[in-house]
Amino acid sequence: MDPITPIQASTETTGRFIVTFSEGAQSQALTSLKKCAGITKSQLMNSADFRESGVDMAQIPATGGVLFEHLGLAVIAMESPAAGAVAQEAGENSAIVAVEPEGIMYALHEEKGLSLEYLRGFKDAAVGLYEKAEQGGAEGELAEIAAAFSDSASLTWGLEATRVSLSRFTGRGIRVAVLDTGLDLxxxxxxxxxxxxxxxxxxxxxxxxxxxxxxxxxxxxxxxRTPAQGRRYGVASGAEVFIGKVLSDQGSGADMGILAGMDWAIANQCPLISMSLGADVTTTSTAYETAGQRALSAGTLIVAAAGNNARRSSGAFGFVGRPANSRSIMAVGALDSSLRVANFSARDTVRSAGTAVDIAGPGVAVYSSWPLPVRNNVISGTSMATPHVAGIGALWAEATGARGAMLYQRLISNARSLSRPVADIGRGLVQAP
Amino acid sequence: MSSPPPADLEVVVTLDDAYLDQMPTIVMKLEAHGFKVLQSMTGIGVIAGTVQPDACSRLQNIPGVKAVEASGSVQLAPPDSEIQ
Incomplete structure (x- = not known):
């Protein structure tokens, strides 16, 4: 759909960087920041100092920034070389998970200072820094030992790879809305x-x-958790099931119905909405962007499929379609059982801030339910990766009580890092608590 | 002889945050420009409806309207496709 009103999306960045800390590793992260970039704690304002009025970004000094203790991240103005030095330190086993340029977003009403921008700025140009950090191994397969998973008699490979199989959480008490073609009731x-x-x-x-x-x-x-026959394939077996049929039996649906389904799920206080749907449109939509933001404010996180428009084997990397390209919606890419990026899984090639892939899930040869009499089916797609993330989001929601932007952060910061471009898999493979 | 008017366009109207509690008033203003409401979504502050294409810019100028966009659609691959 071509918007009548042009969207003021910008590919610019602010010159500030978002530095995300490992869980509970703030003090070590601050030590790293001082060592690599010369940023001391005295140069960081604490978001708590601004109280209810929220952080005024205009008050950030030329070199320095704001520490968001509750979110486990900091937004820091620093020179690119300094950011690059910090990025070298970043990684799965480091106190700093990631360093990314903060994107400039188009006007969204800011509430309470910290808006999505500081969580969702992650989306874009991180690629440049990431590749710098990778040096040498930028393209092609890295010598990482591929962890190969496979379906067993009792479990799908996806539940193993995401550690759902080891989790004691079931999403009990959490409402999860799936907006799709419905369910075989x-x-x-x-x-x-x-x-x-x-x-x-x-x-x-x-x-x-x-x-x-x-x-x-x-x-x-x-x-x-225990199907009457066959292996386990479902993530949040204890969650409450909300089914919004927004796609017809022919697999098509209009924005109006999809937005109405989102509105319904928010009204029903579902902390998670899973949307394995999208259109191959590069531009973002104000309606989805705003709906996603209002959903987060209401405590609802929307997870959507990045899209299947890549053909990597032919050198085509595709792009993240609508609505997953909204900053306020978590975009999910697909991995195979060797944790390689799926051939079809869309990459952020548009490079607009906020339009990237945020996280990845199992999306190749996924075994799950299918309408009777078939009962079960194995298919592939970013559509299959998306509900893994939504279900695991319900486990995190149960485990931590986090909702909205905090839940977004939980999912992202606990993802398993892989040696694959951020543009393909975001922060990595989603992991259960 | 004038030609018949073009078909109404299905659009999605997004409200500004500051006007979220004034949806009924804005609906009335939209209707004054020939907008026909299909669905008001109070949770997300979005109104779907139909309107003559040439009225879109006038809708956009109503205070409290953040964006007016053509309603799009999505289409899944057929159920027997390997990639979904």
Whole structure:
């Protein structure tokens, strides 16, 4: 869809950098900052000092920044070489997880100082810094030992790779909305589960899935811990199931119905919305961007598929489509069972701040539920990676009580780093608590 | 003889944050420009509806309207596709 009103998206960055700390590693991270970039704690204002009025970014000194203790990150004005030196230190086993240029966003009303920009600025030009940090191994396969997972008799490879199989959390008490083609409401794997459903397709009363895609995605996000037959494939087996049918049995849907489904899920206080849908459109949409932001303010995190428009084997890397390209929506890329980027998984090649892939999930040869009589099916796509992230988001929501932007941060900061470009997998492979 | 008017366009209207509690008033102002409401979404501050294409810029100028965008759509791959 071409917006009538041109969107004022900018590819500029502010000259500031977002430095994200490992969980509980703030003091070590500050030591690293001092060592690598000469930034001392006295040059960092604490977000708590601004109280309810929120942080006024205009008050940040020319060299220095703001420490957001609750978020485990800092926004710092520093020269690129200094940022590069910090980026060299960053990594999975470091106190600093990542250093990324802060993007300039178009006007969104700021509430309470810290808005999405400081969480979601992560999206873009990190690539440059990342490649600097990687040096030499920038392109092609790195000599990382590929962890190969495979489906077992009791588990899908995806549940193992994301450590869902080891988690004691089930998403109990957490509502998860899947906006898709619906669910096979008679599927035995959902028998006895409380299901709230609604159709947003004109003329269609039931959220019954006559296509398959929605049943597969719902199965991954919310399927049972112990299916009556076959291996476990579902993440948040204890979560409450909300099914919004926003795509017809022909697999199509209009923005209006999708937005209405989001509105419904927010009204029902679902902390997670899983949207394995998108259009191959490079521009962002104010409606989705704003809806995502208002969702976060209301405590709802929206997770969406990055898109399947890449053909990497032919040198085509695609782009992140709409609505996943919204800054306020978490975009999910797909990995295979050797944790390689899937051939089809879209890369952030647009390089607009905020439009990148945020995180990755299992998305190749994914076993899940399918409408009867077929019962189960194995398919691939960023659509399959997305509900892994949404389901795992429910586990984090249960485990920590985090909602909205805090939940976003939890998912991102706990992802497993991999030696793959940030433009492909964001912060890495989603991990269960 | 004038030619028939062009078909109404399906659009999505996003409200400014400061006007979120004034949705009914803004709907009335939209309707004054021939906008027909299909769905008001109070949780996200978005109104979907139809309007004559040449009225879009006038909708955009109503105070409290952040954006007016054509409604798009998505299409999944067929269910028997390997990649979804």
């Amino acid at each position: 008679q599927h035995p794997d959902f028998a006895g589960r409380a299901i709230t459903s609604r159709s947003f397709i004109p003329g269609v009363a039931s959220a019954q899935d006559g296509q398959g895609h929605g049943t597969h995605c719902t199965g991954t996000a919310l399927g049972p």
